Amino acid sequence: xxxxxxxxxxxxxxxxxxxxxxxxxxxxxxxxxxxxxxxxxxxxxxxxxxxxxxxxxxxxxxxxxxxxxxxxxxxxxxxxxxxxxxxxxxxxxxxxxxxxxxxxxxxxxxxxxxxxxxxxxxxxxxxxxxxxxxxxxxxxxxxxxxxxxxxxxxxxxxxxxxxxxxxxxxxxxxxxxxxxxxxxxxxxxxxxxxxxxxxxxxxxxxxxxxxxxxxxxxxxxxxxxxxxxxxxxxxxxxxxxxxxxxxxxxxxxxxxxxxxxxxxxxxxxxxxxxxxxxxxxxxxxxxxxxxxxxxxxxx
Numbered sequence: 001x002x003x004x005x006x007x008x009x010x011x012x013x014x015x016x017x018x019x020x021x022x023x024x025x026x027x028x029x030x031x032x033x034x035x036x037x038x039x040x041x042x043x044x045x046x047x048x049x050x051x052x053x054x055x056x057x058x059x060x061x062x063x064x065x066x067x068x069x070x071x072x073x074x075x076x077x078x079x080x081x082x083x084x085x086x087x088x089x090x091x092x093x094x095x096x097x098x099x100x101x102x103x104x105x106x107x108x109x110x111x112x113x114x115x116x117x118x119x120x121x122x123x124x125x126x127x128x129x130x131x132x133x134x135x136x137x138x139x140x141x142x143x144x145x146x147x148x149x150x151x152x153x154x155x156x157x158x159x160x161x162x163x164x165x166x167x168x169x170x171x172x173x174x175x176x177x178x179x180x181x182x183x184x185x186x187x188x189x190x191x192x193x194x195x196x197x198x199x200x201x202x203x204x205x206x207x208x209x210x211x212x213x214x215x216x217x218x219x220x221x222x223x224x225x226x227x228x229x230x231x232x233x234x235x236x237x238x239x240x241x242x243x244x245x246x247x248x249x250x251x252x253x254x255x256x257x258x259x260x261x262x263x264x265x266x267x268x269x270x271x272x273x274x275x276x277x278x279x280x281x282x283x284x285x286x287x288x289x290x291x292x293x294x295x296x297x298x299x
Contacts, residue, residue: 079240136210157237
């Protein structure tokens with residue numbers, strides 16, 4: 001019995017030990033197969049997190065550049081033809097005139113609505129590298145009668161200047177601005193009635209030597225003869241290059257004189273341009289509709 005018991009015990013012990021060895025081997029095999037899967041899952045999670053970090057960093061850089069350095073704008077109207085066309089996309093330098101309370105307004109939206117607005121800071125005048133607009137600059141500003149709207153025009157009158165239009169000729173402080181007739185302007189992108197017809201075009205030279213082209217579609221138009229405007233202190237007189245199709249400082253109730261603090265920045269360069277009637281997201285039309293010759297045009 002002793003032997004039997006001993007034999008039984010040894011057998012039981014052997015069976016038990018053998019079962020443990022077998023389980024240990026199975027567990028090691030399972031761990032061996034699970035290790036690569038866990039490693040792949042860990043690498044996948046690290047890859048996703050790295051991607052998220054890159055996106056966040058890119059958004060922060062874009063936010064910094066847009067807020068403090070350059071802000072992109074697109075041209076929706078013909079008021080600055082022939083200098084700027086509908087479908088032009090340009091960078092506006094915020095450093096040119098320093099910063100005002102309108103420099104840090106950041107908004108994001110789509111489909112004609114604004115979803116997010118951020119960072120309005122209310123303070124008078126301009127600060128940090130503050131400078132004044134120069135005569136002839138093409139500048140973006142907040143419409144004085146509705147600061148939710150951005151306008152882009154050319155700086156014509158400085159504080160204290162006397163500005164007047166006489167028979168389509170611009171006068172600054174009683175002196176006629178040089179206006180030279182050049183070839184007609186033809187916009188072949190306009191379809192239908194009135195499209196492609198020639199418009200009188202002139203080369204205008206301001207007293208400081210800045211030269212640019214202007215259009216005069218309607219001789220003796222409604223704003224070709226005006227009163228004499230006297231620009232108030234710390235204000236500017238803005239006009240569009242398409243003189244008969246521009247709502248600008250000549251219309252005091254609609255635009256009027258622009259305060260220095262309303263300026264967003266100076267338009268510096270066209271970085272992209274696509275023909276009117278084509279939206280930016282219609283990428284399949286780009287090879288045929290992009291205005292390649294307008295890329296990187298300085299203003």
